[in-house]
Amino acid sequence: MRTLFIILVFLLSFSSIAMPENIILVRHAEKQKGVDPSLTQQGIQRAKIIAQMMLPYEPTKLYSTDYNRTKATLAPLADLIDTHISLYNPGRLDEFAHMLKKQTGTIIVAGHSNTTPVLVKHLTGRDVEIAEDEFDKVFVVTFEDEMAKLKIHSSNK
Known part of the structure; x- marks a missing residue:
């Protein structure tokens, strides 16, 4: 019984330190x-570029808001890695960020010019902006010793 208890404590403590490898956030194309x-x-071309750009990260989970433009932005990637796109509520970004931090692997999130910066802030504490006519920014959040690091890339060729 004691051995089972020790194993259970070990497994629970391991799951509490599990964090994603990367959380990559993009605005819809x-x-x-x-x-x-x-x-x-x-936008269709950009979605294909984003898909190719994400492949080396070996994504394990895709999230999108329930809008045509965000789902279509991730559709080429979903097809390439043969997975589905899960939906999230852009009105509950704090809860979504908390849930993302508890996952493992590489997670790709498609959002909007007004929600993606808020989600970056929840994940990293850093302020970023996306202009209304800006579609190329790619935010890569990595975690080292539970500290979030942010890199910003472009999906322009």
């Missing part, structure tokens, strides 16, 4: 006009 628009041709 270029969109058409309208209430819940799809991507433009340029």
Whole structure:
């Protein structure tokens, strides 16, 4: 019984220190006009570039808001790695950030110009901006000794 208790304590303590390798945040690619628009041709191309850019990170989980443009931004990557896209609520970013920090592997999150910076802030404590006409920023959050580090890349060719 004592051995079982020790094993249980070890497993619980191990799970409490589990953290993701990377959390990568992107804004959706270029969109058409309208209430819940799809991507433009340029946006479709950017989504393909983002997919290729993410492959070396070996993503394990994809998250998107429930909008056509964010789901379409991750669709090429989902097809390449043969996985589905999970949805998150952009109105509950604090809870979502907390949940992301408890996962493992590399997580890719597609959001918006007004939600992605907020999520970066929740994860890293750093302020970032995305202009309304800016679609190329890629935020890579890594964790070392439970400290978040942020790198910003571009999905431009």
